[in-house]
Amino acid sequence: MGLESPFVPYLATLKTAIQLTPDIKLLNVELEDPDIRANFDYKPGQFALLSAFGEGEAPFGIVSLSLQKDGLEFAVRRIGTVTRALQELEPGDTLGVRGPFGNCFPLEDYVRKNIIVIGGGIGMAPLRPVINRILERRNDYKELLIINGARTPQDLVFQPEFPAWMKAPGTKLELTVDRGDEDWKGRVALVPDVVKELAPSPDSAIAIICGPPIMIRFTLARLRDLGFKDNQIVTTLEAKMKCGLGKCARCNLGEKYVCQDGPVFTLEQISQFLEQP
Amino acid sequence: MNLFASKDDLIRWIGELLKEHIVIAPVQVQEQTLFQPISKAEEVVFDFNNTTLSPKGWFLPPTETLFSVQKDDGKVELVPTQVERDAVIFGLHPCDARGIALMDKPFLEEPSDTLYRERRNRTALIGLACRQAQPECFCTSMGSAPDDPSNVDILLTEVEDGYIVQVVTEKGKTLLPKGLAEYKGKVPAPPELKAVPTREVISAMRELFNDPYWEQVADRCLHCNICAYVCPTCYCFDMRDYADKGKVERVRSWESCQSPGFSLTAGGYDPRTTKGERLRQRFYHKLFYFPEQFQDVACVGCGRCVRDCPVNIDIREVISNLQQVTEAKSGS
Structure with a gap:
């Protein structure tokens, strides 16, 4: 009799791989077992561990909205051996999936609020399903402001979706880059400075942030300057994760395990951790 | 009987x-x-x-x-141990x-x-x-x-x-x-042991987190990991793939929060970059986080880490020192 080990991934097939930026690919994978596929429900903010067999396993936010609608998508940035191996997979190749793990963005709690989504670089990945869920249920929410920053114009991640985001009612997409190029007519500014310039109102608003730690640190300061309270700021924590089950203790932060208790926390919750990220 | x-x-x-x-x-x-x-x-x-x-x-x-990856005609099968x-x-x-x-x-x-x-x-x-x-x-x-x-x-x-x-x-x-x-004879009395003030320290640990004590005691730590290696309750682990001659296995192995890079993410972010932060993690996991999660201290008092630490970092001494720090704080 085989053990149902929580460490053994589901087998999946790579369906498509789209190059989104010079170092980020969008992988669409299909779980092989139809029963598992039927029960693999996930929510914006949850993550899964992807296996490139022979290289290892790493955590990735799920960037699609629902299995029924979009299948299962991950934005993988080439940054080490596992991500390189995942990017080198060809459609039809086998990979492993464990998950979904972690909590999610409590978007139901944000109904009738103004939403400000702030993402930097690959930090846009877990925010993409947030944006698409809000657009899918557009009437449930008030204004949606998206501030998306990247190092250069070609590093802006979900460009094929920008037209839809810009066209959506009550929605603004503000793009910014650290360094422009010849064709770039948009902003050249750091994300925290764009937040300061646009000065979104904290009234009945929620700010959802993900990006490099330095961007987050200064963006938080700007949001607080604007009057945002810590319970109005939500982020998803980056942490070293191996098992996804709250056992290996790699993502232990104070009394919390990011893989089980998170990765989504309000700033108010984070400020109460004994150990600060 | x-x-x-x-x-x-x-x-x-x-x-x-x-x-x-x-x-x-x-x-x-x-x-x-x-x-x-x-x-x-x-x-x-x-x-x-x-x-x-x-x-x-x-x-x-x-x-x-944990499992091996078997390929048969291009079809992948995962075989758990x-x-x-x-x-x-x-x-x-x-x-x-x-x-x-x-x-x-x-x-x-x-x-x-x-x-x-x-x-x-x-x-x-x-x-x-x-x-x-x-x-x-x-x-x-x-x-x-x-x-x-x-x-x-x-x-x-x-x-x-x-x-x-x-x-x-x-x-x-x-x-x-x-x-x-x-057996109808007497059961011999166990040996007597000196007490360490664990309970008092645990109740004060929330206040001791940012104390400079941690950097001081960690100054001499060599992050050799022997404490975790010999500990009956240290259980942090790593998971990696090993591929050799077409045979692929996912292997789990012991790891320690004392290793530099233990909490380093692929993106380069690390919540614990100093020895003090890492040593504090070990003691907090044992004496504070584990008790919060499971209502027990994750130390059994076997003394192996005391016996084997090359620079004499002694958990009993750490607990006693923390008690002194707590008393000094409440006295001032």
């Missing part, structure tokens, strides 16, 4: 156990006493101080394959038995680690009470005692001409050899 077994009875009993079980017992390997699978009863060492390593490696091996045989760990001290009981908490909590659970279900524990304490021992401050029967199936206690056999669990009863007589 306590029974009595002479040493010859024990040797015969171990011989019987070996027919149906893997028996893991303390054996002498050069200068070390180690828990290892034995092939005959005569290998077992009865008179030993704390073994070099605890027997935790039987349940969470230093390295183990199976537990093949029943086992008995013979001669573990009460502190090490408590270590296993503490490891159960994270590993048996749902979603449970099936490999750990299967090994645990199929392994019996025959403990050996301590007649002597080592200078580094402090189990009585950590919820156990040299004669604590609570985490074993059978407890043996050495007396002048043999061993008292105390059956603790039903599982223990099934392992008993036939024909042991009742």
Whole structure:
């Protein structure tokens, strides 16, 4: 009799791989077992561990909205051996999936609020399903402001979706880059400075942030300057994760395990951790 | 009811156990006493101080394959590691038995680690009470005692001409050899140990987190990881793939929060970059986070880390120092 080990991934097939930026690919994978596929429900903010067999396993936010609608998508940035191996997979190749793990963005709690989504670089990945869920249920929410920053114009991640985001009612997409190029007519500014310039109102608003730690640190300061309270700021924590089950203790932060208790926390919750990220 | 077994009875009993079980017992390997699978009863060492390593490696091996990846005609199949045989760990001290009981908490909590659970279900524990304490021992401050029967199936206690056999669990009863007589003599008193003020310190730990003490005590830490390696309750692990000649395996291995890079993410972010932060993590996980999560301190007082630390970082001393820091804070 085989053990149902929580460490053994589901087998999946790579369906498509789209190059989104010079170092980020969008992988669409299909779980092989139809029963598992039927029960693999996930929510914006949850993550899964992807296996490139022979290289290892790493955590990735799920960037699609629902299995029924979009299948299962991950934005993988080439940054080490596992991500390189995942990017080198060809459609039809086998990979492993464990998950979904972690909590999610409590978007139901944000109904009738103004939403400000702030993402930097690959930090846009877990925010993409947030944006698409809000657009899918557009009437449930008030204004949606998206501030998306990247190092250069070609590093802006979900460009094929920008037209839809810009066209959506009550929605603004503000793009910014650290360094422009010849064709770039948009902003050249750091994300925290764009937040300061646009000065979104904290009234009945929620700010959802993900990006490099330095961007987050200064963006938080700007949001607080604007009057945002810590319970109005939500982020998803980056942490070293191996098992996804709250056992290996790699993502232990104070009394919390990011893989089980998170990765989504309000700033108010984070400020109460004994150990600060 | 306590029974009595002479040493010859024990040797015969171990011989019987070996027919149906893997028996893991303390054996002498050069200068070390180690828990290892034995092939005959005569290998077992009865008179030993704390073994070099605890027997935790039987349940969470230093390295183990979680599953192997098999490819047949391009079709991938994942084959999980199976537990093949029943086992008995013979001669573990009460502190090490408590270590296993503490490891159960994270590993048996749902979603449970099936490999750990299967090994645990199929392994019996025959403990050996301590007649002597080592200078580094402090189990009585950590919820156990040299004669604590609570985490074993059978407890043996050495007396002048043999061993008292105390059956603790039903599982223990099934392992008993036939024909042991009742023991009617006195049960010897356990050795006395010096107390460490654990409880007082734990209740103050929330306030001690940002104390400069951690950087001071970590100054001399070499992050050699021996403390985690010898600890019966350190359970952090790593998972990696190994590919050799077309054979691919996912391997789990022991890891330690004292290693630089333990919490380093692929993106280059690391919440713990100093030795003080890493050493603090070890003590907080044991004395504060684990108790918050599982209502028990993740230390059994075996003293191995005290014995083996090359720069004499002594958990008893850390606890006493923290008590002094707390008193100084509340006094000022």
